[in-house]
Amino acid sequence: MTSEIRFGDGAAYERYMGKWSQLAGDTFLDWLAPDTGLRWLDVGCGNGAFTETIVKRCAPAFVQGIDPSEGQIAYARTRFAQAVAQFRQADAMALPFDDETFDVAVMPLVIFFVPAPAKGVAEMVRVVRPGGLVTAYAWDMLGGGFPYAALHEEMRALGVEVPQPPSRDASRTEELQRLWADAGLVSIETREIVVPRTFVSFDDYWATIFGGPSVTALLAAMPPEPLAELNARMRVRLPQDAAGRITYSARANAVKGRVASRQ
Numbered sequence: 001m002t003s004e005i006r007f008g009d010g011a012a013y014e015r016y017m018g019k020w021s022q023l024a025g026d027t028f029l030d031w032l033a034p035d036t037g038l039r040w041l042d043v044g045c046g047n048g049a050f051t052e053t054i055v056k057r058c059a060p061a062f063v064q065g066i067d068p069s070e071g072q073i074a075y076a077r078t079r080f081a082q083a084v085a086q087f088r089q090a091d092a093m094a095l096p097f098d099d100e101t102f103d104v105a106v107m108p109l110v111i112f113f114v115p116a117p118a119k120g121v122a123e124m125v126r127v128v129r130p131g132g133l134v135t136a137y138a139w140d141m142l143g144g145g146f147p148y149a150a151l152h153e154e155m156r157a158l159g160v161e162v163p164q165p166p167s168r169d170a171s172r173t174e175e176l177q178r179l180w181a182d183a184g185l186v187s188i189e190t191r192e193i194v195v196p197r198t199f200v201s202f203d204d205y206w207a208t209i210f211g212g213p214s215v216t217a218l219l220a221a222m223p224p225e226p227l228a229e230l231n232a233r234m235r236v237r238l239p240q241d242a243a244g245r246i247t248y249s250a251r252a253n254a255v256k257g258r259v260a261s262r263q
Contacts, residue, residue: 020197021108023197024137027195028137028193029058037060038061040054041066041124043106046067046069047075048087050109051080052080065085065088067089070089092123095124102129105124105125105128105134106135108137109137112138112139112168117170121134121182121183131261133257133259137254137255139252140171144251145253148215154237160218160226162214162218163214171252180257186259190254191254194252196248198245202235
C-alpha cells in the first residue's frame with residue numbers, strides 16, 4: 001500500500017516546491033489577468049508561496065488561504081505583516097465560508113491531492129459569486145510534468161515505493177475540463193504552463209530534494225550503496241552546463257471558468 005503524502009514542514013517545502021509554485025504561479029496569473037481589488041480564496045495554500053504572489057501582483061482586497069497542514073499554515077503566516085492575507089486550517093472539500101464570499105477561487109498545484117476533486121470544485125463554485133472565477137493549475141502528473149518526475153522514476157527503478165497523490169487523473173487537461181463543465185462553470189478555458197528552474201549545481205539540487213517532504217524519509221532510509229547509485233543516475237538524467245548549473249522544466253495544466261448566474 002502506498003503511504004499518504006503529507007506536507008508539514010513549511011520551510012523545507014519552500015525550497016523543494018515553493019520556488020516551482022511561484023514560477024508556475026507567475027505564468028498562471030499572466031494568463032488569468034485578473035482585476036485588482038478582488039476577494040481571493042487560495043485553496044490548498046500550503047506555505048503561502050502562491051498567496052504571496054497574489055498579494056504582490058494582484059492588489060487584492062483580501063486573500064483567504066486554507067490548507068489541512070498546521071505546519072504549512074504556520075509558515076504561511078510568517079510571510080505577511082499585513083492583514084490582506086489570512087490563513088486557516090481547513091478541508092478543500094468542506095470550505096468554512098459562506099456562499100458567494102469570493103470573486104476568485106484558485107486551487108494551485110493541489111487538485112490531485114483532493115480525494116474527491118469534483119467535491120472540491122463544487123465547494124469553490126459555492127463560495128464564489130456569480131460571474132466570478134474558479135481556477136486551478138496542476139502538474140501534469142500522468143504526462144511526466146511533475147518537477148521531480150525523473151527522481152521518482154529512478155527511485156522506483158531501485159525498488160523504492162514513492163507515494164502517489166490520490167487523484168492524479170485530475171491533472172489531465174481533459175479531466176479538468178470535465179470537472180469544470182460538470183460543476184456548471186461557463187466560459188471554460190485551458191492552457192499548458194511550462195516553467196524552467198535552474199539549480200546552481202548538482203549539490204544544490206541534491207540538497208533540495210533531501211528537503212522534499214514527500215521523499216526525505218525515503219531517501220534517508222536508503223542504504224548507502226543504493227543512495228549512491230541514485231545520485232549517479234540523477235547526475236546522468238540532469239546534466240550540468242559548463243558552469244555546473246542544472247536547468248530543466250516542469251509542466252502544468254491550467255483551467256479557468258466563470259460561475260453562472262444562479263436561478
